[in-house]
Every structure is written in structure tokens, then in C-alpha cells.
Amino acid sequence: MVKEKRLQHILKLLQNREMVTYDLLAGELSVSEDTIRRDIETLHNNGLLSKIRGGAMLRSENPLSFQERTTYLQGGKDVIALKAQQLIKNGQTIFMDGGSTICAIAGRLPLNSVLKVITNNQAVVQILSRIPEIEIIILGGNYDRDTATSSGTQAIYEAGKYVADLYFMGTCAIHHAFGITASLQTEGELKQAMIKSSLKTVALSNGEKLDSIEYFKVCDFSGIDVLVTDLASGDPKLNNYRAQGFQLL
Amino acid sequence: MVKEKRLQHILKLLQNREMVTYDLLAGELSVSEDTIRRDIETLHNNGLLSKIRGGAMLRSENPLSFQERTTYLQGGKDVIALKAQQLIKNGQTIFMDGGSTICAIAGRLPLNSVLKVITNNQAVVQILSRIPEIEIIILGGNYDRDTATSSGTQAIYEAGKYVADLYFMGTCAIHHAFGITASLQTEGELKQAMIKSSLKTVALSNGEKLDSIEYFKVCDFSGIDVLVTDLASGDPKLNNYRAQGFQLL
DNA sequence: AGCAAATTTGCATTAAATTGCAACAAGTGT
DNA sequence: ACACTTGTTGCAATTTAATGCAAATTTGCT
Known part of the structure; x- marks a missing residue:
């Protein structure tokens, strides 16, 4: 399956679920967790979702509390x-x-x-x-x-x-x-x-x-x-x- | 088949299939994959579709592409x-x-x-x-x-x-x-x-x-x-x- | 602190994209 | 009709990107 298809799938899944995990997605799309991790990083970098430990969640409506932000966001x-x-x-x-x-x-x-x-x-x-x-x-x-x-x-x-x-x-x-x-x-x-x-x-x-x-x-x-x-x-x-x-x- | 015809064909196909691959198109239009690749590059440069690995998809389907651009090659x-x-x-x-x-x-x-x-x-x-x-x-x-x-x-x-x-x-x-x-x-x-x-x-x-x-x-x-x-x-x-x-x- | 899980990093493998090139077709102007 | 430019096409060689695996590092939790 092509990368873009996977990205689409991940975002679609997030419409209904609060959060998705790497292993769930890896199973569902039958690729390795590494690949999913890279996909989610791409989406995160484009502001389409928030990368969290173990998976991803939707970009929130409201600004995250400072604590949430410090735990969820990483990188310079x-x-x-x-x-x-x-x-x-x-x-x-x-x-x-x-x-x-x-x-x-x-x-x-x-x-x-x-x-x-x-x-x-x-x-x-x-x-x-x-x-x-x-x-x-x-x-x-x-x-x-x-x-x-x-x-x-x-x-x-x-x-x-x-x-x-x-x-x-x-x-x-x-x-x-x-x-x-x-x-x-x-x-x-x-x-x-x-x-x-x-x-x-x-x-x-x-x-x-x-x-x-x-x-x-x-x-x-x-x-x-x-x-x-x-x-x-x-x-x-x-x-x-x-x-x-x-x-x- | 002339380039213009192929381009139109590709776009038309994308209306229904949301994604096409090089080899599919190469077979269907009986030219080499390289030619298809160049065709898709042309269309991509004009924002008419989104080039992905191994083929192309509609811009609207690609979460990473900028906003949708309605197909402007059709009609008159x-x-x-x-x-x-x-x-x-x-x-x-x-x-x-x-x-x-x-x-x-x-x-x-x-x-x-x-x-x-x-x-x-x-x-x-x-x-x-x-x-x-x-x-x-x-x-x-x-x-x-x-x-x-x-x-x-x-x-x-x-x-x-x-x-x-x-x-x-x-x-x-x-x-x-x-x-x-x-x-x-x-x-x-x-x-x-x-x-x-x-x-x-x-x-x-x-x-x-x-x-x-x-x-x-x-x-x-x-x-x-x-x-x-x-x-x-x-x-x-x-x-x-x-x-x-x-x-x- | 210490353990388990998660994540990053480096690497090898494979698939795909790019580049350079030559053959060929289609026009252009003389 | 002729040579000439121009653009298109397919092929081979090279470069680049995606993927999964394993080792090393970081993180979260008790």
C-alpha cells in the first residue's frame, strides 16, 4: 500500500477514535510499526495530527494545557x-x-x-x-x-x-x-x-x-x-x- | 497516442479511481512507464493531480497536498x-x-x-x-x-x-x-x-x-x-x- | 533507581525516480 | 523537397527513497 493511502486511512480513523496506536495501525495496514511511526511523523509535521507516545491523536480544538503540551510535543x-x-x-x-x-x-x-x-x-x-x-x-x-x-x-x-x-x-x-x-x-x-x-x-x-x-x-x-x-x-x-x-x- | 490525449485520459480515470499506477496506465495507453511518469509530472506541475510513489492520486485525496484545485483542463x-x-x-x-x-x-x-x-x-x-x-x-x-x-x-x-x-x-x-x-x-x-x-x-x-x-x-x-x-x-x-x-x- | 516499553538510529534490501542518451517523429523555414 | 530545429519516446545506468530489522538510547512508571 502506498504512503498516501495509509495517511488517509490514519486520518480517517482518527475522525472516530480519540487516539490511534502504532500496533493497531501496523496490523490494520499490514506494514511495520516503524513505517507507521514515520507516517505519523509526516502528518505531525504537517500539522494534521499530534504525535503522542505510542501513537497519535487529533489536533485539539482547544490549546493544550502546558503540561499536556510538554508531554505530547517534542523536537526543536x-x-x-x-x-x-x-x-x-x-x-x-x-x-x-x-x-x-x-x-x-x-x-x-x-x-x-x-x-x-x-x-x-x-x-x-x-x-x-x-x-x-x-x-x-x-x-x-x-x-x-x-x-x-x-x-x-x-x-x-x-x-x-x-x-x-x-x-x-x-x-x-x-x-x-x-x-x-x-x-x-x-x-x-x-x-x-x-x-x-x-x-x-x-x-x-x-x-x-x-x-x-x-x-x-x-x-x-x-x-x-x-x-x-x-x-x-x-x-x-x-x-x-x-x-x-x-x-x- | 498523443500526449494531450493521454493527459486527458489520466485525469478522467482519476475521477473514478482516486488513484492510478504507472503500470496500469502504461498498459492501458500502450506506452512505456517512463512516458506515463513524464505525463504525470506535467500534470503534477500544473497542480492537476498529486504525484505519489508509483503513480498519482487526486489532490483532494492527498492529505499532504495543498488545497484542492479543480480540474481546469476540461471543458473549453x-x-x-x-x-x-x-x-x-x-x-x-x-x-x-x-x-x-x-x-x-x-x-x-x-x-x-x-x-x-x-x-x-x-x-x-x-x-x-x-x-x-x-x-x-x-x-x-x-x-x-x-x-x-x-x-x-x-x-x-x-x-x-x-x-x-x-x-x-x-x-x-x-x-x-x-x-x-x-x-x-x-x-x-x-x-x-x-x-x-x-x-x-x-x-x-x-x-x-x-x-x-x-x-x-x-x-x-x-x-x-x-x-x-x-x-x-x-x-x-x-x-x-x-x-x-x-x-x- | 531500575525495569519494561517506546523510540531513535544505523543499516541492508528492494522499489522507484532521475538522468543521460539515442532513435524517431513533427514541424519550420529555406 | 531539403536540411534543420524541436520535441517525444523508450532504454540503461545511476541516484534516491521507502521499508523492515536490530542495536542502542530514551522515556514512563513504580
């Missing part, structure tokens, strides 16, 4: 996504820019979220389309195939037309001396515009991008209000970023 | 696309708005096209991404899930910032007395803006939409330069639209 992107989720309140307007971390957040939003999301990221548009109460506003401009984002003066200009409660800034190079930097000028300038148009800027960075530098300076630490990483709060790698005037998550 | 869409294509020259800047007919045109563009395309249609963005020498400019604004387009004052305003050689206006209600009309005000207003910003406006309409009316008036016949339909040039249905100051294709 997931950690960042769940931390970021705590910052979101229904009714808010949010900027989301490019990068896979942003997509992870979008894919983990509760299905009953009520938000207004402004984005230059086509992937985010696709992901959020599934959530009915999210109003999506697209920023226009020159489309870049590689990142699936629009950029350029047009996007920057448009970003300036809105005021958002929150800005989730996609994974970025961050350095204790040089602040936040981007690898493309157009990308960096758009980030600057979004910072300017938001009440609160949340920088997202995974462990590897900490202490790294790109060539275009976006802002120094005064520009951001929260830094979210996948590291534990006590991690020594974060020492350079403590007491810098922003919240560390 | 293909004929319209071919006619419209004659109007395009390399190096031009083109507006393309919403609708499946527009997608059909985008899907038929040769891979070596050199164009600048300005669009508010997400499906078009996806389809054109496969052509490297097409520069894509996205119009921002409020995103509508049903049509996969952005609209609103923002989109209208942005459209006014460009000047295009051509504007392909998606399938529209057209009537000899009431001119061109649209079913949504935002859609209609954007059409007006695009007409204003283009040197040449090409209206696309299939036979059924001829002599039909919607509630929002976009323009009368003075606003358009070419009307493309799927009907033969001698068709009596077209009599009302001859000698109206635009070219009839």
Missing part, C-alpha cells in the same frame, strides 16, 4: 512552537514572516484560533487556510520561489500600513554583540518594517543559530521584546542573552 | 488557453486575476517563457513557480480561501502601481447590453483597477457565461480589447459580440 521546532503559542491571545493581529519555524507555529495553532495574521509567506497562507476564524492578509511584492515569500519595497511599504500586536520573526541569526542579522537585504529590511509596525516583537531562534552572524543587520537587542529558543531556560548557551532587556523563553 | 478551458497564448510575447508584463480559466493559461505557458506576471491568485503563483524565467509579483490584501485570491482596497491600490502590456481577465459574465459584470464587489473593483493599468485587456469567457449577468458592473465593451471564448469563430452565440470594437477570438 515543536518546543519553539509551543513556547510561542503561549504569547498568543485570541483576537490579536500578528505578523508572521518567512522560515520553517514560523510554519511550525502556524501548523500548531489550535483549530479554533481567532486571529488576524499578516504574512508574506505563502506556506503560512496555505497552512492557516484550514483554520476558519483566522483572517489572512497577504503582503504583496516580488515573489521568491526558494523561500516562498514575497519581498521588496512593495512588501515593506505594505507592512507599514498595519499595526500588529505581535510579530513572530522567523529563525534568525542572533549574536550577543551584533544583534539580529539576516542573510538577504530584502528579507532584513522587511523584518525591520515589521518590527516598526508591531507592539511586541518575538524573535525565534534555534540553538544552532544562536551566536551566529549574517551580513545584514536587522536590529540590536533593543528591537526585540522576547527571544524564544528550543533550549531549556538554564542552558549555558543562553548566558549571553540574559538581562539584555528582553524576555527569554 | 483548454481551447481558451490556447487562443490566449497567441496574444503573449516574451518580455511582456501581464496581469492575471482569479478563476480556473486563468490557471489553465498559466499551466499551458511554455517552460521557457520570459515574462513578468502580476497576480492576486495563489494558484497561479504555484503554477508559475515551475517556470524559472517568469518573475512573479504578488498583489497583497485580504485573502479569500474559496477563490485563493487576495482582494480588497489594498490589492486595488497595488494594482494601480504597475503598468502591464496585457491583462487576462478571468472568466466573467458578459452580456451584450450590460457589458462585463462580477459576482463580488471586491473582485469587480480589482478588475477595474487592472483594466486601468493595462495597455490591453483580454476578457476570457466560456460559452455558458456568455449572455449572463452578475450584479456588479465592471465595465462595458469599451473597456476590453479582446474577447476569447471556447466557441468557434462562426458560432451564432457570438453574433451579439461582433463589431463591438474589440477583437473576437
